[in-house]
Amino acid sequence: MRVAVAGGTGLVGAKVADRLRAQGHEAVVLTRGEGVDLTTGSGLAAALAGVDAIIDATSLESTKPADTVAFFSAVAGHLQREGAAAGVRRIVTLSIVGIDGLGGGPFGHYDGKRAQEETTEAGEVPTAILRATQFHGFAGQLIDWMAKGPLLPCPTQPVQTVDVDAVADELVALALESPADQHVRKDVAGPDKRLLADLARAIATARGRRLWVLPVWLPGDTARRVRQGILQAPPAAKIIGGTFEEWLAREYPVG
Numbered sequence: 001m002r003v004a005v006a007g008g009t010g011l012v013g014a015k016v017a018d019r020l021r022a023q024g025h026e027a028v029v030l031t032r033g034e035g036v037d038l039t040t041g042s043g044l045a046a047a048l049a050g051v052d053a054i055i056d057a058t059s060l061e062s063t064k065p066a067d068t069v070a071f072f073s074a075v076a077g078h079l080q081r082e083g084a085a086a087g088v089r090r091i092v093t094l095s096i097v098g099i100d101g102l103g104g105g106p107f108g109h110y111d112g113k114r115a116q117e118e119t120t121e122a123g124e125v126p127t128a129i130l131r132a133t134q135f136h137g138f139a140g141q142l143i144d145w146m147a148k149g150p151l152l153p154c155p156t157q158p159v160q161t162v163d164v165d166a167v168a169d170e171l172v173a174l175a176l177e178s179p180a181d182q183h184v185r186k187d188v189a190g191p192d193k194r195l196l197a198d199l200a201r202a203i204a205t206a207r208g209r210r211l212w213v214l215p216v217w218l219p220g221d222t223a224r225r226v227r228q229g230i231l232q233a234p235p236a237a238k239i240i241g242g243t244f245e246e247w248l249a250r251e252y253p254v255g
């Protein structure tokens, strides 16, 4: 099968493209480096020739709500319009568990993700939205973004992180199956409920970095709902992949 991977050079997208190729499928990478700008749609029509399914694993650096909404709406809109024109039979979109009603301030990424979900489901091509919890490495990204010195201010946040490799497997499976329904939604999460600050400490230690992780209470309704565990697995979520410790041992082998 010929499957286009929007964001196919990113953390998730590269794993998805590798898996497709390992299973004998053709992966068409849609990124600016491959001559496709998904915010303008330039280069997309030609890249989608003969494509059966699309997996959207795009992202952007900004967390400003206006930026994220503009980016994800534009990308999802172009994938739907050009996907329909090319006869694509399903668009699979990676989203995030529990984001309904969340956003603003440091949570502005979620505004964009909701806009992405709404835009893709408003299109003609059948959709599958896979909502995943934060990845096991999320606290490491937080360290990279926020800890310039020996201190990491870390939101008080219960999480249920998931192995990104297992998420990539789910995305590929959704792209390859024959869609029976116009819209499919699925939630996935890892096996353990933890605190983000504890994961940050474990990753800092595994990296050999002395870091003082300071849990902080962010103001606002979104931060309150996050503290209450809204980003952990909802009851019907499928539990996938290994534990955080298994991922940590794989990612930071000792010796």
Ligand SMILES: NC(=O)c1ccc[n+]([C@@H]2O[C@H](COP(=O)([O-])OP(=O)(O)OC[C@H]3O[C@@H](n4cnc5c(N)ncnc54)[C@H](OP(=O)(O)O)[C@@H]3O)[C@@H](O)[C@H]2O)c1
Pocket (backbone or CB within 6 Å): 006, 007, 008, 009, 010, 011, 012, 013, 030, 031, 032, 033, 036, 037, 038, 039, 040, 057, 058, 059, 060, 094, 095, 096, 097, 113, 132, 133, 134, 135, 138
């Ligand atoms: N981190 C988590 O814990 C987590 C959990 C659940 C879901 N997610 C979701 O996972 C998704 C993927 O995240 P990621 O960390 O894998 O992203 P990433 O590593 O930042 O990669 C982003 C990809 O998007 C492409 N891209 C950006 N702007 C583009 C444009 N204008 N046109 C074409 N391609 C463009 C990039 O390629 P070029 O720059 O080369 O164009 C790159 O391949 C995100 O939407 C996020 O919401 C993340």
